Amino acid sequence: GENVEQHPSTLSVQEGDSAVIKCTYSDSASNYFPWYKQELGKGPQLIIDIRSNVGEKKDQRIAVTLNKTAKHFSLHITETQPEDSAVYFCAANKGGFQKLVFGTGTRLLVSP
Amino acid sequence: NAGVTQTPKFRVLKTGQSMTLLCAQDMNHEYMYWYRQDPGMGLRLIHYSVGEGTTAKGEVPDGYNVSRLKKQNFLLGLESAAPSQTSVYFCASRKTGAVGISYNEQFFGPGTRLTVL
Numbered sequence: 001g002e003n004v005e006q007h008p009s010t011l012s013v014q015e016g017d018s019a020v021i022k023c024t025y026s027d028s029a030s031n032y033f034p035w036y037k038q039e040l041g042k043g044p045q046l047i048i049d050i051r052s053n054v055g056e057k058k059d060q061r062i063a064v065t066l067n068k069t070a071k072h073f074s075l076h077i078t079e080t081q082p083e084d085s086a087v088y089f090c091a092a093n094k095g096g097f098q099k100l101v102f103g104t105g106t107r108l109l110v111s112p
Numbered sequence: 113n114a115g116v117t118q119t120p121k122f123r124v125l126k127t128g129q130s131m132t133l134l135c136a137q138d139m140n141h142e143y144m145y146w147y148r149q150d151p152g153m154g155l156r157l158i159h160y161s162v163g164e165g166t167t168a169k170g171e172v173p174d175g176y177n178v179s180r181l182k183k184q185n186f187l188l189g190l191e192s193a194a195p196s197q198t199s200v201y202f203c204a205s206r207k208t209g210a211v212g213i214s215y216n217e218q219f220f221g222p223g224t225r226l227t228v229l
Contacts, residue, residue, distance in 0.1 A: 009152070100157075104152055
């Protein structure tokens, strides 16, 4: 079955720096890769996603890149702000779009 | 719209007790999911439902049962709670589209923190 590995588990950056979180997946049939942000005491919320027919997608300060050959995808946050501090989860679909398998999460801390 | 709501927010159980967690969504979504979140293990799927009256097992279904009697509600039951079920439980829902159209975003509730002593 699908296995998603996520690194690093924690990431500390200074405000204004860039942050990169990386994930690898095992199932070559996976074709949908979302990223969720979870703020303290809240449920995860989708921030960006990418399908396997696209290599990169951007939305303002966040971008996701996908390398299907290597089976890895990454989240890039530029010009980080303190409000970007949260736990970020990557995921890959399993069984069509019905189910997602999540990575173990990355706690991002942006210091002013 | 309230989105996805979960009841209760917190609960403490003793080993062997039973309880039901309630998830409700007002977005008319067909798909609903129950996850558990444990430190260092991300979100793991317990059970899910693709529509009213249907349920299916996820990655970690043992010790849990679910029911989807109404489209807007998805119940998660623990018949005999164990300390290993101490976790934060999240419910999510997702819309389905017409043929050729897929809506992939899962909308999560705020979570239920359960402690089993």
